[in-house]
Amino acid sequence: MVEKFLSKTEFTSYEDFINNYSVNVPENFNFAFDVVDEYAKNDPEKKAIVWSNEFGEERTFTFADIKHYSNKTANYFKSLGIKKGDPVMLILKRRYEFWFCILALHRLGAVGIPATHLLTKKDIEYRNNAASIKMIVSTDDEEVMQHVDDAHADSPTLKTKVCLFGKREGWRTFHDEFESFSDVFERPTGSEDVTTKDTMLIYFTSGTTGMPKMVQHNFAYPLGHIITAKYWQNVEDNGLHFTFSDTGWAKAVWGKIYGQWICGSAVFVYDFNHRFEPTELMHMIEKYKITTFCAPPTIYRFFIKADLKSIDFSSLKYCVVAGEPLNPEVFKQFYDATGLRLMEGFGQTEMTVAIATLPWIKAKPGSMGRPVAGYDVELHDDEGNICEPGEEGQIVIRTDRKRPVGLFDGYYRDEELTHSVWHDDIYYTGDMAWQDEDGYFWFVGRADDVIKSSGYRIGPFEVESALLEHPAVLECAITAVPDEIRGQIVKATVVLTKGYTPSDELIKTLQEHVKNVTAPYKYPRVIEFVDELPKTISGKIRRVEIRDKDIN
Secondary structure, eight states: OGGGTBSOOOOSSHHHHHHHOOBOOOTTOOHIIIIIHHHHHHOTTSEEEEEEETTSOEEEEEHHHHHHHHHHHHHHHHHTTOOTTOEEEEEOTTOTHHHHHHHHHHHHTOEEEEOOTTOOHHHHHHHHHHHTOOEEEEOSOHHHHHHHHHHHTTOTTOOEEEESSOOOTTOEEHHHHGGGSOSOOOOOOGGGSOOTTSEEEEEEOOOSSSSOOEEEEETTHHHHHHIIIIIISOOOTTOEEEEOOOTTSHHHHHHTTHHHHHTTOEEEEEEOOSOOOHHHHHHHHHHHTOSEEEEOHHHHHHHHHSOGGGSOOTTOOEEEEOSSOOOHHHHHHHHHHHSOOEEEEEOOTTSSOOEEOOTTSOOOTTOOBEEOTTOEEEEEOTTSOBOOTTOOEEEEEEOSSOOOTTOOOEETTOHHHHHHHEETTEEEEEEEEEEOTTSOEEEEEEGGGOEEETTEEEOHHHHHHHHHTSTTEEEEEEEEEEETTTEEEEEEEEEEOTTOOOOHHHHHHHHHHHHHHSOGGGSOSEEEEOSSOOBOTTSOBOHHHHHHHHHO
């Protein structure tokens, strides 16, 4: 399938990849018809999804199955009044019905808005009105449904609510209704068909510094994830890829549908509702013989605290990491236990993978890697000058010479916000990094997170990495606190591992540890021990909340 969209699929070197990779983007590309239905026609028994839940239930879906169920769902949604351009929110956790629904929306030309089950009434109301959401499809989670009901009164565009199995006043029941619809859904024509300029997805960002932004992606977006899947995650045709994410986050479409299916790999889904257990997850990798795996650093940090050597990882060919920077100590311990190098990647909800450790380059623990084909990446200083090797700057994407397939179209309904980060053919990511002499990028932190102390610029990531090398530290966040003499000083907010208790002695031990691992001026002059760190609903640390608390 991937050969259909690439003029060349195999490359002998990084330079060959950068110079010769190109994507053929059909004008009216629609993933549901042009990928799923092509597999269903030419290889109907090819596996698409292997799904398992915490109760031991299992389902395997072929591409013929996926076409069958998504066509039924498209006809069902059409009967509910959903048409091209209509925004529909999906709150479906890790339920396999998500794939039926998202593909049904693609078939209709409607706009999918995946969302997390952790949203409250306020969150749902904000999203309903910001995007004029017409329908919500939810799991049977009682708390989620109550939040939707509470938000409905102040959401004038919301017309229809659908749950999967339950019976609730004001809600339709998906499994009671969709099966009766035809499994034939003809591709729309004329004005009802889509082009690659039409909006396919809207993602609300995590809101680490303010209200969530609405990231708008068009129908060409899935083709941008060919690089994500084939050249970063290294998925295999007829392999089984596992990305640890529920369907409410952009990471799910990075690793649970588009690029993987285009490249011929099935996706594994583990549906659980209880607290994450690292050993349980490792057993899933062993039991289902996962071939490629992607997770944020947090998951690998939990893995290395567990008994890695008790698990048979022999099926795993490739492991990648993204979402937050990877601490070198995690890389080392995972490699020592499994022989697998964690290949880092960098991207945002606004794009696909843009910088990565690719197969043709050596992994440097702690480095994001090098820019991928299609992305014209530079580092700019505060005056807009290109940074020299070793000099910190903001990661920017130039779009004057080429525009990557998969880069967002802007923030929905907010031209001013879009222009603030994307103007003069440069998209400003807001992330800081430096580049070494070999062209590798090293993450420093969000631009707002960089600490300026006594004339020094201190990136939080390096200090966090140093602290995480100490066995007492499970998690930590580095922020700045005001100081009359130095302007700002470094503060560490630390969650301890089991068996350690807060003390003045431990503070001194951790401070000395940082001085020995990195430049002494970067050590945290203030250390606070907490039971947990403030995080967004996507699990990212909210350093802004720590800073605000310290200032106020």
